[in-house]
Amino acid sequence: MYGTIRVELSSERKAKPSVDTGLAFGKYFTDHMFMMNYSEGSGWHDPRIVPYAPITLDPSAMVFHYGQAIFEGLKAYRSPDKSSVYLFRPDKNAARLNQSCERLSMPSIDEAFFVEALQSLVRIDADWIPESEGTSLYIRPFIISTEAGLGVRPSSEYLFAVIMSPVGSYYEEGIHPVAIHVETHYTRAAVGGMGYAKAAGNYAGSLKAQMLAKEYNCSQVLWLDAAEKKYLEEVGSMNVFFKLGGEIVTPKLNGSILDGVTRNSVMQLLASWGMPVTERRISMDEIAAAFANGTLEEAFGTGTAAVISPIGSLHWNDQTMSINVGQTGPLTERLYNTLTGIQNGKIEDPFGWNVRC
Amino acid sequence: MYGTIRVELSSERKAKPSVDTGLAFGKYFTDHMFMMNYSEGSGWHDPRIVPYAPITLDPSAMVFHYGQAIFEGLKAYRSPDKSSVYLFRPDKNAARLNQSCERLSMPSIDEAFFVEALQSLVRIDADWIPESEGTSLYIRPFIISTEAGLGVRPSSEYLFAVIMSPVGSYYEEGIHPVAIHVETHYTRAAVGGMGYAKAAGNYAGSLKAQMLAKEYNCSQVLWLDAAEKKYLEEVGSMNVFFKLGGEIVTPKLNGSILDGVTRNSVMQLLASWGMPVTERRISMDEIAAAFANGTLEEAFGTGTAAVISPIGSLHWNDQTMSINVGQTGPLTERLYNTLTGIQNGKIEDPFGWNVRC
Ligand SMILES: Cc1ncc(COP(=O)(O)O)c(C=O)c1O
Ligand SMILES: Cc1ncc(COP(=O)(O)O)c(C=O)c1O
Numbered sequence: 001m002y003g004t005i006r007v008e009l010s011s012e013r014k015a016k017p018s019v020d021t022g023l024a025f026g027k028y029f030t031d032h033m034f035m036m037n038y039s040e041g042s043g044w045h046d047p048r049i050v051p052y053a054p055i056t057l058d059p060s061a062m063v064f065h066y067g068q069a070i071f072e073g074l075k076a077y078r079s080p081d082k083s084s085v086y087l088f089r090p091d092k093n094a095a096r097l098n099q100s101c102e103r104l105s106m107p108s109i110d111e112a113f114f115v116e117a118l119q120s121l122v123r124i125d126a127d128w129i130p131e132s133e134g135t136s137l138y139i140r141p142f143i144i145s146t147e148a149g150l151g152v153r154p155s156s157e158y159l160f161a162v163i164m165s166p167v168g169s170y171y172e173e174g175i176h177p178v179a180i181h182v183e184t185h186y187t188r189a190a191v192g193g194m195g196y197a198k199a200a201g202n203y204a205g206s207l208k209a210q211m212l213a214k215e216y217n218c219s220q221v222l223w224l225d226a227a228e229k230k231y232l233e234e235v236g237s238m239n240v241f242f243k244l245g246g247e248i249v250t251p252k253l254n255g256s257i258l259d260g261v262t263r264n265s266v267m268q269l270l271a272s273w274g275m276p277v278t279e280r281r282i283s284m285d286e287i288a289a290a291f292a293n294g295t296l297e298e299a300f301g302t303g304t305a306a307v308i309s310p311i312g313s314l315h316w317n318d319q320t321m322s323i324n325v326g327q328t329g330p331l332t333e334r335l336y337n338t339l340t341g342i343q344n345g346k347i348e349d350p351f352g353w354n355v356r357c
Numbered sequence: 358m359y360g361t362i363r364v365e366l367s368s369e370r371k372a373k374p375s376v377d378t379g380l381a382f383g384k385y386f387t388d389h390m391f392m393m394n395y396s397e398g399s400g401w402h403d404p405r406i407v408p409y410a411p412i413t414l415d416p417s418a419m420v421f422h423y424g425q426a427i428f429e430g431l432k433a434y435r436s437p438d439k440s441s442v443y444l445f446r447p448d449k450n451a452a453r454l455n456q457s458c459e460r461l462s463m464p465s466i467d468e469a470f471f472v473e474a475l476q477s478l479v480r481i482d483a484d485w486i487p488e489s490e491g492t493s494l495y496i497r498p499f500i501i502s503t504e505a506g507l508g509v510r511p512s513s514e515y516l517f518a519v520i521m522s523p524v525g526s527y528y529e530e531g532i533h534p535v536a537i538h539v540e541t542h543y544t545r546a547a548v549g550g551m552g553y554a555k556a557a558g559n560y561a562g563s564l565k566a567q568m569l570a571k572e573y574n575c576s577q578v579l580w581l582d583a584a585e586k587k588y589l590e591e592v593g594s595m596n597v598f599f600k601l602g603g604e605i606v607t608p609k610l611n612g613s614i615l616d617g618v619t620r621n622s623v624m625q626l627l628a629s630w631g632m633p634v635t636e637r638r639i640s641m642d643e644i645a646a647a648f649a650n651g652t653l654e655e656a657f658g659t660g661t662a663a664v665i666s667p668i669g670s671l672h673w674n675d676q677t678m679s680i681n682v683g684q685t686g687p688l689t690e691r692l693y694n695t696l697t698g699i700q701n702g703k704i705e706d707p708f709g710w711n712v713r714c
Contacts, residue, residue, distance in 0.1 A: 026507020150383020200424030201558015
């Protein structure tokens with residue numbers, strides 16, 4: 001598929017950042033990257049692992065003007081005995097990458113090849129996987145349009161690249177509950193738009209609300225539906241779950257939110273514990289009513305970067321709703337421990353989620 | 358403001374494309390480009406005109422991942438006696454650029470400086486302005502985020518660049534009426550989103566519907582509102598106007614459509630002719646009813662690339678509505694002749710729209 005992966009090793013190796021720096025998210029990059037080009041007619045070609053280096057593009061490269069840019073995010077973990085390295089559910093990222101491609105009129109990538117490319121790259125830079133608690137190697141595959149020209153149409157050329165970054169915990173606060181601002185003015189994505197794609201443009205449009213959230217001392221935004229600003233969608237870079245009087249709920253996939261790999265894993269875990277999750281519409285009115293009558297038991301976000309992030313409070317219009325007295329709830333904690341345990345190889349992986357490199 | 362513009366002339370000059378090639382939109386670029394960098398703390402700095410050359414960015418440059426990328430588009434024309442060169446309403450583009458910046462959490466640019474930068478660049482590459490009927494020099498200012506790093510937040514570094522391209526008519530068909538597909542499934546932008554910004558991501562999400570339109574033999578998409586898919590928004594790269602039983606209407610600026618410079622110019626022209634335009638909500642039901650009762654007199658799109666583009670038919674669900682028997686209507690033609698006449702300097706410019714370089 002696409003030819004053998006050519007490998008050109010870097011002649012110099014960078015100094016690895018100390019874990020004591022906190023390994024800020026996506027700040028340090030490994031020695032190598034994966035690249036592959038697409039052009040109309042020849043398809044994807046020249047897969048290669050090369051030294052991490054800048055990308056050079058014409059100023060009229062379409063990605064700068066019409067934004068065909070999508071990405072994925074997943075993590076590699078080292079097993080406790082340090083003998084092997086695992087990727088967490090890379091097949092899910094491969095499938096989602098192709099969904100994003102389809103929505104943005106970009107060429108898809110063979111899913112088995114995608115996983116193989118990641119495995120090859122991780123093997124080469126395996127010494128970059130940090131070892132202490134809570135750390136991992138974050139992997140960022142992405143595709144950008146590279147054709148030079150200003151006609152508004154799908155590019156005829158693309159670059160697929162994978163870069164990797166050793167990371168600590170996503171939130172500086174660690175696993176402590178976060179305060180979330182419910183955004184009632186700005187919209188992230190509408191039904192019929194590209195909200196279900198991991199498209200660069202979705203994030204560009206969300207930064208303004210994220211900055212506003214900070215003014216309310218909230219770390220992220222909880223988006224509402226574009227049409228009525230009533231129904232919950234997702235958090236900045238996480239899907240969202242609530243425990244309401246015993247029922248565990250999460251917004252259903254309606255085309256405007258991301259089909260999170262962590263979301264899917266949490267649903268499988270909970271089902272295996274006999275606690276099925278209801279995927280449905282959830283209104284802020286329902287959340288506020290549950291808060292008022294004491295049935296808003298727990299809330300948490302799910303995403304690759306933070307894994308499970310307890311939500312300590314929701315700021316909505318003039319109201320601040322504290323959840324589980326601002327503490328991590330028991331279910332949230334159990335999910336966090338189980339999921340990170342499976343990822344780190346400390347707990348058995350009954351689902352076959354970990355894929356060896 | 359930001360220091361003097363440093364000029365480094367190109368030692369080689371490229372061959373200019375012949376007008377006979379048709380000068381496909383945005384395919385050929387002039388010898389020079391304008392650039393200026395921003396970094397937190399120092400603000401915008403090092404304005405320069407340099408040889409047109411590739412841009413080099415780290416693979417983790419934020420524009421590739423979180424899509425902070427906005428652009429503008431305007432044209433330079435040569436006066437009939439060839440003695441001078443004019444920009445068409447560059448102050449409007451400067452103001453809109455800053456609106457886009459604001460929405461995407463990007464740093465704004467002094468508007469007078471923006472115009473000065475364009476003027477300086479056009480003066481240097483003035484011999485690239487093509488001379489035959491319908492041609493012009495298309496100017497593409499854009500800003501991209503350049504900071505290396507994967508944290509989801511506004512970049513702390515940006516590049517502002519201006520590139521220029523000699524262009525013929527935007528539509529291969531020339532000023533002939535175009536067929537437009539009314540999109541009832543996909544959404545371009547929702548209220549609260551970034552539709553009013555000229556953001557790269559808005560275009561990435563629109564390509565899929567544009568490709569579908571082609572399958573209906575339509576050249577562009579007419580978008581409907583995201584919430585109800587009932588009300589007209591705008592065409593792919595144009596605003597839209599209708600003449601309905603004598604009333605001239607255009608969708609009002611609601612935050613999800615672009616505040617087009619051509620739209621604004623058409624409204625001013627029509628007002629000066631005693632034919633004020635009503636900016637309001639327009640539903641497809643209203644258009645279909647007007648079609649049925651014979652009052653759908655004319656329709657046209659407005660945009661920098663095509664200037665005025667008569668709409669010959671609308672394809673909506675299973676219906677195709679032919680407008681003015683598929684011919685360019687008299688008002689549409691008068692607007693086209695007047696506006697291009699003012700731009701080319703063949704007609705007096707009572708509004709002071711042309712700005713000398
Ligand atoms: C918008 C958005 N929603 C949800 C998620 C969670 O998805 P996943 O669990 O696959 O990381 C992410 C990213 O990680 C995201 O960016
Ligand atoms: C989405 C969109 N709407 C409308 C327009 C028309 O704007 P203007 O008349 O300023 O060119 C454009 C671009 O030119 C556009 O891209």
